[in-house]
Amino acid sequence: MRELDKKALQAKEKNAKLGPDIDLESYDSEPVPHDYVEDLGSLSEAEKKRMILAGVDAEEKDRSGTYIQKDTAVLHAGSKEEGLEVIPIKQALREHEWIKDYYWKLVSVDTDKYTARAQLDLHDGYVIRALPGSKIIYPVQACLYLEKEGLSQNVHNIIIAEEGSELHVITGCATAAHLRQGLHVGISEFYIKKNAKLSFTMIHHWAEEMMVRPRSVGRVEEGGLFLNNYICMRPVKSLQMYPTTHLVGKGAVARFYNLLVGSPGSEMDVGGRIFLKETDTRAEIVSRAITNGGNIIARGDLIGEVPGVKAHLECRGLILNGGSIHAIPELKGEVDGVEMSHEAAVGKIAQEEILYLMSRGLSEDEATSTIVRGFLSVDIPGLPPQLKAEIDRAVEQSDKDVM
Amino acid sequence: MGVFAALRNHARCFTQCTLDDEKERKMLQIEDLQVKLGDKEILKHIDLEIHPGETHILFGPNGSGKTSLLMTIMGYPQYRVTGGKILFKGKDITHMPVDERAQLGISMSYQRPPTIHGVKTRQMVQICAKGEVDVEALATKMNFSEFLERDINAGFSGGEIKRSELLQLMAQDADMLLFDEPESGVDLENISLIGNTISKLLQRDFMVKSEKTQKERRKERTKMGLIITHTGFILDYVTADKGQVLYEGVLVCTTSPREIFRTISEVGYEECVRCVS
Known part of the structure; x- marks a missing residue:
């Protein structure tokens, strides 16, 4: 821990490579106490409503576990199923030695000032783990909820799909209806072990003046599958993230799907980067961006390091009513025998399609x-129906806003 | 004839006549229509009437304006009407938007419809039917069930597009049906399916052992059709009342469709040139 602190301190002033710089001092970081809630039904109606928007159901219907954090405090954490663990990360760091093998092992603590802050001033976060061979069919839901005006919420999450397990996680970040300003710093590390399957669906539901800086890295072992869906269709002042995944085992697969809607005043810089480090690995990044006044940068980067890998990048943008979309697809083949492709298109809705309908x-x-709606409805193979329904609902909602 | 019988006869005629009038009011009437696409005049002083129950076949060489005429009737705004008017069901629809024309009862089967990503064929059929429809049953009829979950027109072959278009028209059930080369790109296996479906859509299919006589059915026919054909194959399946020849934006000829097709087959459109000049 000392070492981590030391490295973090050195990176305290280190600006991120991408995205506008944020003055961290202008946000409050003091802990905001909230009582632990045994019964999720006792959450206020307003909270439940906001959480539902981010895919979190207080009744835990068709869910295998729940983690809810409000501001800096854990409201609830628990698993309903054998073979599944849902633990607040601070508790895990106190009680479980094994967590040290995962904590800051994929994301470097000195990446930038945001990772540094998540180490030096950690509020909490979740550890979700599917034990070896456990097939957790219903999704685990996690919500990081922000209520206090001007707060910087610093979280660190770790998800582990042990060998041969299957795990689906839906995580929503939402803010209270009245909240305007805040900062969310979120570290996420994903471990998909041999022949394991993880689907991770993140729905962001921010406020107009929110600054958001997630930092996440995944690692997929032999025969593993990692589905990473990111949906952000609500206004946000500045969002910058570039999740990265390493395919380190033979036959490992990663698929990223990003759905973005940029409202006026929103700046989004969202990418996806996948390293294909072993033969027979596959990677796909699909991004759909719509702007009706916001500025969106959609990045994608695929790196084929060994022969016999396949990767595809698809980036489509629609400019509906002002704003801009900058698609930056990148491919890098480092050896003979890689098969990599990309397609990118930015435009407006074709008049011909409107007239046809x-x-x-x-x-x-x-x-x-x-x-x-069609543009945003991407078929995601392997996603359980409950999560498909959540994504459809988010699209439905955004459609109302865009129109 | 007794007095009562005569009276009854008179009454029947009276009802029948008003019915006919009623029916007639629903026709498509094009008067002195002039249309520009960009700066180019593509339709010149077109006069055309399609009465309820009638089907017309539209012939003409490439670039003569056939598709433009259909698109103008459907209301595509790039086809700018610079003179004349179009009436449908007694309403002046010359400047009516596409969707209102569709709601009034005009539909079209396109030759090259656009692909819309994320919009499934199933959804299109539901849109056409405005909700309640047995999509599966319709798709089975059109031998198109396996395409229902596919994005509309994405990677469809020529023949698949035609089947998809007809499936949508079946769901839409409009009074005026425009077909842009419905048989082009269709393989032999499906050509009779396409032909017979169009025939049915236009209430021109032959029903064996129907309760009504063919004559009665003809009389009750209300659907109007305008079919562009290049090959004439469609004439083997769909009976038509009139043939029209469009040549360089001018409707030059109206007569029996069979006769026109025969002339074109024999001497090409050379003969039309003589009528234009």
Whole structure:
């Protein structure tokens, strides 16, 4: 821990490579106490409503476990299933020696001032682990909720899918309806072990003046599968993230799906980077961005380091009503025998498509919204129906806002 | 004939006549229509009437304006009407938006419809039917069930596009049906399916042992059709009342479709040139 602190201290002033700089001192970081909630039903209706928007169901229907953090405090953490652990990270650091093998092992603590802050001033976060061979069919839900105005919420999450296990996680970040300003710093480390499967779906539901700096890295071993879905369709002042995954075992697969809607005043810089380090690994990054006034940078980076890998990058953007989309797809093949491709397109809705739908009886607005919804509805193979439904709901909601 | 019988006869005629009038009011009427695409005049002084129950076949060489005429009737805004008017069901629809025309009862089967990513064929059929529809049953009829979960028109072959278009028109159930080369790109296996479906959509299919006579059914026919054909294959399946030849934006000829097709097959559009000049 000393070592980590030392490294973090050195990176305290280190600006991130991407995204506008944030003055960390202008945010309050003092702990905000909230009582632990045994019964999720006792959350206030307003909170439940906001959490539902981010995919978290207080009744835990069709969920195998829950983690809820409000501001800096853990409200609830628990597993409903054998073979699944849901533990607050501070508790894990106190009670379990094994967590040290995962904590800051993928993300470097001195990456930038945000990682440094998550070490030096950690509030909490979750550790979700599927034990070897456990098939956790229902998703685990996690919510990082922000209520206190001007707070910097610093969290660190670790997800481990042990050998042969299957785990689905939906994590929502949401803010109270009244909240305007805040900062969210979130470290996430994903371990997908041999023949394990992890789907991680993150739905962000921020406020207009929120600054968001997630830092995440995943590692997939032989025969493992990592599905990483990110959905952000609500206003946010500045969001910058570039999640990275290393495919280190033969036949490992990673798929990233990003759905972004940029509202006026929003700056989003969202990427995905996958290193293919072993033969027969596969990677796919699919990004869909719509702007109706915001500025979006959609990055993608695939690096093929050994022969016999396949990777594809697809980036589509729609400019509906002002704003900009900057698609930056990158491919790097370092040896013979890699198969890598990308396609990128940025444009407006084709008039021809609108008229086609109108000739089937839809009004112009209905036609436009049908096309937008279609644009955002990406088929994600391997995603459980409950999560598909959550994504559809987020798309439905954003459609109302975009129109 | 007794007095009562005569009266009854008169009454029947009266009802029948009003019915006919009623029916007639629903026709498509194009008067002196002039259309520009960009700066180019592509349709010149078109006059055309399609009465309820009638189907017309539209012939013409490439670039003569056939598709433009259909797109203008459907209301595509890039086809700018610079003169004349289009009436449908007694309403002046010359400047009516596409969706309102669709709601009024005009539909079209396109030759090259756009792909819309993320919009499934199933959804399109539901949109056409405005909700309640047995999509599976319709798709089975069109031998198209396996395409329902695919994005509309994405990677469809020529023939698949035609089947998809007809499936949508079946769901839409409009009064006026425009077909842009419905048989192009269709393989032999499916050509009769396409032909017979169009025939049915236009209430022109032959029903064996129907309760009504063919004559009665013809009389009750209300659907109007305008079909562009290049090959004439469609004439083997769909009976039509009239043939029209469009040549360089001018409707030059109206007569029996069979006769036109025969002339074109024999001498090409050379003969039309003589009528234009």
